[in-house]
Amino acid sequence: MDRNTRRTVEEYRGTDAGSLENNLIDELVNGELDRQEFLQRATMFGLSVGAIGALLRYVGEPELAFAASEAVRAGGTIRVGLPAGGSLEPYLLNDGGALALAGIPGEYLTFTNPQAKVVPWLATGWKPNKDASVWTFQLRKGVKFHNGKEMTSADVVASMKQYVGKGSNAGLSPFFDASGVSAAGKYTVVFRLKAPLGAFPYLMSQTTYQAIIQPASIAATPGAWVKSGMIGTGAFKLKSLVEKRSAELVRHTAYWGGRPPLDGVKVTYFTGSAPLVLALRGGQIDLAMQLSPQEAQPFKNNSKFKYYAQPTSAHRQLCMRTDQGVLRDARVRRAVALAINRPQQLGKVMLGAGEIGNDTPFWKQFASTDPSINQRKQNIQLAKALLKAANAENLKFNITTWNFLDHTDHAASIQAYAREAGIEVGLEVMDVSKYYDSEPAGADYATTTPWLNRTCSLTEYGWRGVPNLYLSRCYMATGDWNASHYKNPKFDAISKTYLEAPDLPTQRKATKQMSGILLQDTPVITDYFINYTTASSSKVKNYVPEGISHVRLAKVGLA
Amino acid sequence: MTRFILKRIGLALITLFLLSVIVFAISTILPGNVGRSVLGPFATQESVDALNEQLGTNRPIIEQYWDWASGLVQGDLGTSLTLQVPAWDLLQPALENSLKLALVAFLICVPVSIVGGVIAGLRYGGITDKGITIAGISFAAMPEFVTGIILILIFGIWLGWLPVTAQAPEGSNLLTQVKYLLLPALTLTLVLFGYIARITRAGMIDALDSDYTRTAYLKGLPSSVVVRKHVLRNALLPTIAVVAVQVGYLVGGLVAVEVLFNYQGIGLLIYESAREKDLPLLTAGVLVVGIVYLIVTLIADILYAMLNPRIRFGTAE
Numbered sequence: 001m002d003r004n005t006r007r008t009v010e011e012y013r014g015t016d017a018g019s020l021e022n023n024l025i026d027e028l029v030n031g032e033l034d035r036q037e038f039l040q041r042a043t044m045f046g047l048s049v050g051a052i053g054a055l056l057r058y059v060g061e062p063e064l065a066f067a068a069s070e071a072v073r074a075g076g077t078i079r080v081g082l083p084a085g086g087s088l089e090p091y092l093l094n095d096g097g098a099l100a101l102a103g104i105p106g107e108y109l110t111f112t113n114p115q116a117k118v119v120p121w122l123a124t125g126w127k128p129n130k131d132a133s134v135w136t137f138q139l140r141k142g143v144k145f146h147n148g149k150e151m152t153s154a155d156v157v158a159s160m161k162q163y164v165g166k167g168s169n170a171g172l173s174p175f176f177d178a179s180g181v182s183a184a185g186k187y188t189v190v191f192r193l194k195a196p197l198g199a200f201p202y203l204m205s206q207t208t209y210q211a212i213i214q215p216a217s218i219a220a221t222p223g224a225w226v227k228s229g230m231i232g233t234g235a236f237k238l239k240s241l242v243e244k245r246s247a248e249l250v251r252h253t254a255y256w257g258g259r260p261p262l263d264g265v266k267v268t269y270f271t272g273s274a275p276l277v278l279a280l281r282g283g284q285i286d287l288a289m290q291l292s293p294q295e296a297q298p299f300k301n302n303s304k305f306k307y308y309a310q311p312t313s314a315h316r317q318l319c320m321r322t323d324q325g326v327l328r329d330a331r332v333r334r335a336v337a338l339a340i341n342r343p344q345q346l347g348k349v350m351l352g353a354g355e356i357g358n359d360t361p362f363w364k365q366f367a368s369t370d371p372s373i374n375q376r377k378q379n380i381q382l383a384k385a386l387l388k389a390a391n392a393e394n395l396k397f398n399i400t401t402w403n404f405l406d407h408t409d410h411a412a413s414i415q416a417y418a419r420e421a422g423i424e425v426g427l428e429v430m431d432v433s434k435y436y437d438s439e440p441a442g443a444d445y446a447t448t449t450p451w452l453n454r455t456c457s458l459t460e461y462g463w464r465g466v467p468n469l470y471l472s473r474c475y476m477a478t479g480d481w482n483a484s485h486y487k488n489p490k491f492d493a494i495s496k497t498y499l500e501a502p503d504l505p506t507q508r509k510a511t512k513q514m515s516g517i518l519l520q521d522t523p524v525i526t527d528y529f530i531n532y533t534t535a536s537s538s539k540v541k542n543y544v545p546e547g548i549s550h551v552r553l554a555k556v557g558l559a
Numbered sequence: 560m561t562r563f564i565l566k567r568i569g570l571a572l573i574t575l576f577l578l579s580v581i582v583f584a585i586s587t588i589l590p591g592n593v594g595r596s597v598l599g600p601f602a603t604q605e606s607v608d609a610l611n612e613q614l615g616t617n618r619p620i621i622e623q624y625w626d627w628a629s630g631l632v633q634g635d636l637g638t639s640l641t642l643q644v645p646a647w648d649l650l651q652p653a654l655e656n657s658l659k660l661a662l663v664a665f666l667i668c669v670p671v672s673i674v675g676g677v678i679a680g681l682r683y684g685g686i687t688d689k690g691i692t693i694a695g696i697s698f699a700a701m702p703e704f705v706t707g708i709i710l711i712l713i714f715g716i717w718l719g720w721l722p723v724t725a726q727a728p729e730g731s732n733l734l735t736q737v738k739y740l741l742l743p744a745l746t747l748t749l750v751l752f753g754y755i756a757r758i759t760r761a762g763m764i765d766a767l768d769s770d771y772t773r774t775a776y777l778k779g780l781p782s783s784v785v786v787r788k789h790v791l792r793n794a795l796l797p798t799i800a801v802v803a804v805q806v807g808y809l810v811g812g813l814v815a816v817e818v819l820f821n822y823q824g825i826g827l828l829i830y831e832s833a834r835e836k837d838l839p840l841l842t843a844g845v846l847v848v849g850i851v852y853l854i855v856t857l858i859a860d861i862l863y864a865m866l867n868p869r870i871r872f873g874t875a876e
Contacts (some may be wrong), residue, residue, distance in 0.1 A: 086599075087643075089643075092597055092598060095599065166609040169598045242652065242823075243644060243648075243649060245652070248729075268821065269821075271818045272818050275723075278715070279723050281716050282716055282719075282723030436595065436600035441592070445607070446604060451600065
């Protein structure tokens with residue numbers, strides 16, 4: 001290591017770095033973090049690229065390298081097919097098609113990249129206080145909205161106040177309220193959280209897809225964004241919009257990330273995936289937002305098309321009621337989990353487009369996931385023995401789900417594996433509106449909706465950069481999506497430790513403990529994580545799909 | 560005739576009123592609520608309640624209907640609950656699209672089907688008759704979704720002659736628009752051919768077997784004159800009624816075809832608004848389709864009356 005590097009690091013530790021950053025550096029120096037984990041944590045704590053490079057040199061690691069982009073021709077308009085979506089108002093966004101369209105003109109403070117690292121975007125850096133309950137974000141200077149005005153802290157504060165307001169779908173209000181966000185200068189925003197949260201920068205990224213930064217004047221009135229022309233900071237600005245049908249966007253020449261190669265984007269909504277696939281096959285669109293592995297398969301080895309499969313933490317949860325019914329006994333739930341041949345199932349149901357799960361929400365690529373946990377494997381003998389011990393040898397139950405992507409095949413697959421262990425599983429497949437409605441219509445939602453109240457339900461969960469949302473809403477006793485009605489005070493206490501911990505060793509220790517508890521109790525079977533699959537015409541260059549359904553086109557070009 | 564038309568219009572208005580009441584009433588048993596539909600399954604109950612309060616969808620259904628109907632009297636079809644834009648802004652382009660597709664399909668389907676039915680009737684019992692009848696029944700029995708996919712695969716993907724989607728680019732000329740609409744129009748032609756052709760065929764057989772046709776032949780008139788002047792005029796009466804009913808379907812009932820060809824017609828819009836429980840949009844959409852349907856039926860009734868003096872004079876009395 002050269003003297004300059006040593007001096008840079010020591011200066012950084014003595015002046016800029018707080019206790020969290022110094023802990024992180026200690027962990028790196030002591031070999032407790034590998035390169036990948038260090039990068040993940042360093043970006044989360046907002047260390048600059050220069051500081052990260054110096055620290056890597058300090059411990060003898062090669063510096064950061066950035067993937068080279070394909071050379072693209074400037075010009076052209078890309079035609080993108082999206083599934084028909086609902087409202088485009090950011091605070092109301094709830095489906096892939098709408099968030100994909102809104103996310104073209106709209107951008108976020110941070111960005112969770114496909115490797116689950118949070119990186120600077122509209123914010124260039126962020127710093128927590130000692131216990132990660134106060135976070136200070138530095139905004140990028142010179143970012144221009146589509147109306148020509150510069151983005152400042154006032155815009156961020158007004159946007160965030162809208163997203164924690166009544167009727168907002170952003171889910172940020174549990175973490176801070178309107179009084180908790182304030183400007184500290186033209187380019188500095190401070191968030192005072194209700195409780196410490198180590199992964200807060202992730203919440204400001206596109207995984208909270210509602211949190212688009214709008215001009216303050218528009219953000220002050222919820223519901224005004226679309227009517228005002230969807231003014232954001234993104235690489236393309238809205239030219240025309242026909243609700244529920246199509247949109248046309250043109251290049252934002254003052255884009256902070258450099259001039260986008262494409263002249264524009266034409267978006268068409270499709271109802272149903274079959275017409276989307278046919279349109280791509282027929283050459284009427286260049287890029288489809290998302291396709292199931294089965295739909296994407298014909299494009300895989302076809303020179304006219306490109307096939308994309310992005311590993312993500314998106315997964316399915318087979319939730320089993322732990323408080324009542326035939327699955328109340330943990331041994332019975334473990335037996336169901338042991339009946340499944342996960343690698344075989346992944347191959348059959350998802351055509352291999354995914355990774356097998358271990359009945360926890362801890363995806364292997366999360367930095368906090370402890371890699372030492374043994375993978376659960378099919379063991380029919382043990383499953384039968386557990387059923388016998390639980391006096392449940394004639395076990396019968398239904399899996400309730402809805403007709404979405406792989407759900408029906410997935411449920412049928414579990415049904416077939418369960419039969420090998422002598423378990424009789426019935427299938428109850430509903431329409432989306434029934435599965436996610438109160439039952440009967442108008443009844444209390446939380447206590448009657450099928451997806452939260454059936455003996456066993458199969459539900460989809462989208463990609464996130466950290467498992468916080470899964471833990472706090474699906475597994476903790478207070479979670480409003482806790483479909484298995486799981487209550488374990490010990491688990492909740494460890495979850496709380498995990499959520500508050502800003503350092504990786506504490507988080508990793510917690511996920512190891514939680515994994516042990518979840519394997520024992522098995523309230524939820526997570527048998528696979530899915531790859532985000534889609535396809536485009538071969539002339540599309542530099543496109544990288546994102547697990548949350550955004551269609552990022554700033555660097556994309558056409559051959 | 561004027562009295563006949565006024566009576567029909569009066570009945571149409573009552574029908575439309577009842578239609579709107581029925582749609583509102585039925586919507587109460589549809590699953591889902593607007594707040595949940597807009598915010599999605601994973602929204603907190605507090606957010607859903609707040610949005611329902613904001614949209615006014617937590618009020619009694621009669622109150623919501625009264626608000627909507629009061630606006631309608633003043634020419635306001637209401638505001639879409641999910642998108643917060645005037646319902647007419649969504650319905651107008653969708654209706655235009657549906658009318659375009661219906662017109663193209665109508666212009667292909669009706670002449671082809673009538674000619675098919677007439678030929679089958681003239682060749683009653685022969686190979687041509689059997690061929691037309693069997694083909695018609697086969698196409699009619701096939702779901703339009705399947706027929707559409709077959710046509711897409713052949714003409715859109717393998718041969719590459721026609722566009723796979725039906726929506727022509729903005730600003731396209733008439734020919735391009737027709738080109739985009741050909742595949743769905745052909746799909747509809749195949750679906751409706753059997754039905755219209757069979758009715759025409761039956762009418763032809765009846766008319767050919769009637770006393771007045773026999774008299775015309777005995778008078779020594781040539782076959783072409785008998786068919787044109789005596790047979791067709793009577794044989795096509797039931798066909799007119801059937802075609803009028805199909806126009807209603809062509810305008811508002813093409814959900815499967817509109818989905819397959821990604822065509823934003825009014826049928827798809829109504830279906831989506833029903834799914835999202837967007838009552839003002841749903842009711843306005845049904846009403847608009849109802850109006851189109853009633854206008855077409857009225858025209859058919861007038862045509863029928865003009866061709867059939869018994870109806871005309873019977874009504875006038």
